Amino acid sequence: MTDQSPKPGWTEKWNAKSAVDKRLTQDAAKKKFMSVVLFFALAPFIGGALIMIGQQNWLWIPGALIMVVGVLGWMIGPFVIGGGIIYAVFNTMKPDAAATFAGPAAAATPTGIDETTDAELAPILAQLDTLRHELARQRRAALTKVMPVIAVIVLLLCYWIIQSSGFNLIPIALVLTLPLFFGMHFISAPFQSQFRERFKTDVLPSLLARHGDWRRRNDYSVDLSGSAAVSVVPTHRIVQVDDAFTGTHRAVPIDIADLVLLNPARTTTAMEAPESFDTNQKGQFELTKVMIRAPRSGRNDARKTAHRLLLISLTLDRPVPARTAVVDSRRDKSLFAGIDDAMQRVELEDVVFNSVYQVYSTDQVGARALLTPAVMRRLIEVADGKDFLPPTLYARDNKMLIFLATYNERDLFEPGTVAVADMGSHVRAIDRDLTNAFAIADTVIDMAAGLSTRPITHGDEARSHSSE
């Protein structure tokens, strides 16, 4: 019997990839795109050089072809880019597809919902759609008032350029497209900002409420120098907190924060101070010292200046048996500081686990008490997540820090653009990300539940124990 099911489309194939595969595909696509842009940019020069070299031989033929392709690219390129920008501008000014929006009554069946949507998401989507529709209407009104004025100014500028210096292609293309692009951007920005703020204040807590009791925090700060010292996170100098929430999940106090780690400048000076973590009476983490740690020499050659991570910080009711770091074995080592000298490599039995992760700890037995075979299996399953790269962990004292990055380092709590009518898929994506993040938190909570409340002793300490 032949398989009658339809072949998966590109979207289905993309969604089926793991986060690591998605990142590799994205990197390959970026390289190809840059290669094409570079080819078109350099083609006229390469073609011209080949023509000059090939005056006495056949090289002028490919040279001529390359030059023609390059010149066509230079002529058509600005219009293609400009046309794309103009199309995007007019597309965003169109009324929504659901132009029959009639207020709260219709919000019960908001746009973007299909039959398979979780029923619990329906009121959240309704709330979001009401908010988005109002802001989109205001944005359209603003664009309708201002963009025609900008268009008139642009046309006058083009006329002036043609009159003064003739039909010069590139300046005309720039004048036609850039004012429209920036005009749309700056007019839309306040509405997008308002939409983002209202989403995070009103809608996101509803999504988080599906996983426990949460509240948003505007005063959250965190010191990750300890984590950076053991290669759990990339080296950085500044930690920016984009969004932060505090709550409990399975009775464990948890902080969730969307962080951006910045590495803006290289420095040769360093101020180091011992780490200290203070907890208030509720067991929540509070920053007590601001750390500035210079990276080791030769390891500050970060090609990237910003890294976006999701931090899940758990406060346990017992200390972990050993300071332990679980890091991605395939990390780009040029972005990381290396491993603390006090930590030793822990080789675990699971071959698959060892291929995905590397483990460093101050105690071999303590690390194995933390990373039981069941926990290793769960971490491997999580490492095969569709959007999240393998999580990294840092366990110290009574804290467990989990760091998650998506394959494209996107902002996890961004609501999308106010102009896009279909919020359903976006909200479902955020809900899915949160579900995956809490699944990882569950793994860590189960890991902590099996920990001993007593410290792990070793040979010398054991001999001093008295026995009956």
Add this chain to the structure above:
Amino acid sequence: MIVLLAIVAAIIAGLYFWYVSIVRARNKVGEALGSIDAQLQQRHDLIPNVLAIARRFLEHEKTLLEEITSLRAQAAPTLGERDFARIGAKFDTEARLGADMSRLFALAENYPELTSSGPMLEAQRAYGEVENNIAAARRFYNSAVNALKNAVETFPGPLVSGLAGVTSLPPFFQAVEGAEKPISAADHL
């Protein structure tokens, strides 16, 4: 002549580095055994308390209680044993002791008064934590033994293992026979 000397020097250097790696692996096994002994010591320390609590309710299980006491007395002197040839016997004794303690806790389930008492609950919790730590220490031990075996059994390991003080290899810690089989609920109901 110089080339010959260089080759000989390279061979000697290679043998020396291999000797060092065996010594390190042997010491790692020693470290792992120390970690196991520390957890076993904690277990031995807990057993008298558990027996004292359980004795009130399990007086008719004298055989089991006496066997546990006997095994503990037999196992205690072996803590600190570093002779690889005798470690197997030590593990056997500890395995039997662990099995008897598991039986004791299983029998205690038949006495709700016993299992609901605070001291017994605390003793069970503490014993469970120690067993988890013993399991972690055993995994470390097996990893260290594996590294030592690889160093000794891979050429030129057999040439230098005697010099490094490794005349016999320690056994892996193995699960008791039958532990790998799936448990059938029908056998216990």
